[in-house]
Amino acid sequence: MEVHNGEGMELALATSANITNEDTCVEVDIEEEYTFPAKDGPLPIFLKFEDVEYKVRVVSKNLMKAAMVSVASHLRMEQGSYKKILKGISGSVGPGEILALMGPSGSGKTTLLKTLGGRLGGDIKGHISYNDTPYSPSLKRRIGFVTQDDVLFPQLTVEETLVFAALLRLPTNMSKQQKHSRVDAIIKELNLERCRHTKIGGAFVKGISGGERKRTSIGYEILVDPSLLLLDEPTSGLDSTSASKLLMILQNLAKTGRTIILTIHQPSSRMFYMFDKLLLISEGHPIYHGKARDSIQYFSSLGFLPEIAMNPAEFLLDLATGHVEDINIPETLRCSLNPEEFSMQVIKFLQRKYKTEVEPEDKKENQQASKAPKHLRLAIQMKKNWTMNWLDQFVVLSRRTIRERSKDYLDKLRLAQAIGVAILLGLLWWKSKIGTEAQLRDQIGLIFYICIFWTSSSLFGAVYVFPFEKLYLIKERKADMYRLSAYYASSTLCDLVVNIFYPIIFMVILYFMADFRKTVSCFCLTVFAILLIVVTSQGTGELLGAAILGIKRAGVMASLVLMLFLLTGGYYVQHIPKFIRWLKYISFMHYGFRLLLKVQYSGDLMYNCQSKGGCQSLQTSPSFDTIDLNSGLQEVLILLAMALAYRLLAYFCLYRRISITSF
Template sequence: MKNHEKNERINMVIQELGLAKVADSKVGTQFTRGVSGGERKRTSIGMELITDPSILFLDEPTTGLDSSTANAVLLLLKRMSKQGRTIIFSIHQPRYSIFKLFDSLTLLASGKLMFHGPAQEALGYFASAGHHCEPYNNPADFFLDVINGDSSAVVLNREIEDGEVKEMEEPSKRDKPLIEKLAEFYVNSAFFRETKVELDQLSGGQKQKKKSTAFKEITYATSFCHQLRWVSKRSFKNLLGNPQASIAQVIVTVILGLVVGAIFYDLKSDPTGIQNRAGVLFFLTTNQCFSSVTAVELFVVEKKIFMHEYISGYYRVSSYFFGKLLSDLLPMRMIPSVIFTCITYFLLGLKPKAEAFFVMMFSLIMVAYAASSMALAIAAGQSVVSIATLLMTISFVFMMMFSGLLVNLTTVVPWLSWLQYLSIPRYGYAALQHNEFLGLDFCPGLNVTANDTCSFAT
């Protein structure tokens, strides 16, 4: 479809759902105020309608809507069904004007089927079962009352003695027998036999097909690059729409950079300079790792949305993964690393060479990228943010121990020494040490020969 055709369909759905007044508004989150609950519900329906599906599943599409808006939404769904679409949805307490729109009705209670058939024949079916709907009563409410066993319809069908209704039984003793009775009555009805015949025909046709055709691969209407572009664009737009996290991270990075620069200000080329350089380089590396823990929320928070959109065939897994990766690595990992390097490098008085400055910046960015990638890998298998954060923290603590500063790696027992190769800070710390210490002279004024050493008292 061309862009103007897409825009026309979007505007049509917005008009039909009555969302024209809030078309350019934010949906909002639990912390940010946005559209109302009813408008949010209609927006979620619009996201399904925009793809023009042949079969549409909706879970309580009228919840949170007033009766007029709910009726308008169901009229829209009715018009769509007349265009050749199958629409299946669950609903509670629909008003009579909505109930008249139903073509087929299914009633369930305690996992058992109470009725399935044409909606307009349901009243006659329950009348044949001995339950008559009172005049001016809503059929939908009547069906629910009969199933629950506490309606006036059930009372009127009970034996009346001396003009008074017999004392009603306790619900716990009455519900189960009534449900079983209605389920048994339906099994013996003509509606069940007709449905059974249709299901047998469908199952017989499926058995003739090969098993390989039972599970068809999801087909996509667009290419990988097209999906990557729009997933990335949506992620960046969400980031700009809720900039609290990114702005807070930049502010914390600036403050932390100034504090570190003040503590290790103007490193000297003496014994203390060696210790301070080793300490600050270790801190910079581990800080990049622990600041990447925030990446765990990237997949955990949006897992339900991703599962829904992927199953619906919106995009590939690879498109979503790389799209989210771009939206996180560039603004949330690279920019803070660049700011942190620019602040600390000159305050610390590290090696005054341009190539050394850019090597340090590149090394810190790579450490942040590697740590974020590990966080995303752990988050992809978790459904709770706190558990993913805990696993990340434990992993980084062990990596920090094998980074090369806290323990001499040559003294580690052989059956544990292999863990050093899994340590992300170890590689970053080694790169920063090589970049900083190579070429510096910590013995000024001394002519050190091959037989002499430059030692310092501790």
């Protein structure tokens, strides 16, 4: 099999051959086995795909139509309703080549790219081989995938983004200094020196430009020397100069022995001639596959000639969409053309010509091509081990989490909220007493409000973590960067450790202003009880966020859960009807409130001493009808068990949801 790149380089697989790179004037001798590139370069991948088809189930959302048919017939319609996205696409690409997937929007370019990268599940038909072997999980870490939307943490700088990726993805036999040197080399290679210490930025954070973001995304993937680099619309949103520079970088990457495939919509003329191969897709069908430079000649041979000077890409896209206003068309096609089906007739003609004239030759060449050497077929099936052990992954992810969430952890507004609310409550309940039933009821109300405040802030602070980081997590899990358990543990513990300081500051201010029991043990137990409520609330929020992974829906569900726990907490309603009493046993606010009451009012405390009957035990108060103040602190064990159970459930929900999208 021969592989040609845009500079005329030819790679021949044989028992004895020579490879000459005209750009570097270096001659490499191959004896018995293919050895390009050098041992420290990426593993060569020869990618072939034949008759690739993909279809998705179409679910009708027309409720009126669904109401008019029976449930059984509706289900039968759903089961048989599919839409074909890819309709028999074939092609090939090898090391040193750039294959461009072109076509109008909705033609199936991105779907094909994801299919070739092993990132699409579902009903896929056809044959795809990598060095003549089918796709396997061992290929995950040999494939770099740059999405159209740059999925990068906005609070990290360019250098931090690449350093953390290097620490997680590069092999353990490399020292930290070598990994940092690798990052420096990538930054220089991609011309990112000017912005290396600038934040990535996002919708609400000022950061680097679009071209710099795209180059950072590419650097993120090429850190580990991927053999196959896939890019989805890498020039989207860039000006022509930036796009051309980016493509020149991709050309240099291809010369190192990488196989590169990219989707692109409408490149400039200069960019178009940088491609080695072109696959033109129209409505899921291929209408051209071959050298990019030969595409215009092919369509000219069919009778399609531009009447005015046109960008080659614009000419090809006009053909792919059937718009031929400024293009001469074959006489035979013009004679049979129906004006109402003008575009469709052109597209069908091109699809038919490709199917009968081009595709058979392509398939014949692929079948006659030499197979990849045995050692390449074996090497591609060897799964790379984790680059770091679990503990090292946890440490690196914890550092990145703290750095990325530092703005939230050290939020001045959040600190001001905790201090401000504590002072306000302290003033409202200044030197509160428990001498009478009314005074006791007031102080109990303060305790319940403390539960509400820290439950709501902790619950809503945790419920959005996984929905916000979903895209980053899916991307990194698809690349097998780390174990999900290491990510979850680092995320949970970082949030937990940092967030315990706010309740402590809150209680230090409020406790003495409200004149709670002034003993060291009581103060420490009160703070401990608040922290238990915070920890359990965070676990509940994480569970809801991991189970839903949608920002709006997670927020709505958190509001419903908070309302449920608030109503069953034991302050508004103590004597709940039996048929719904079970709700309070799943409410951690119920146990947290009871725990705080026991901490504050256990012992031989008396009240109502000025009444005619004399002093009475606090236990006789109607406020404690359902609570035995001296029954021990079993609520501590229940809250700890809830906190652990919620987090375990959150992890399994997250694992299940992420596994569905991470193939």
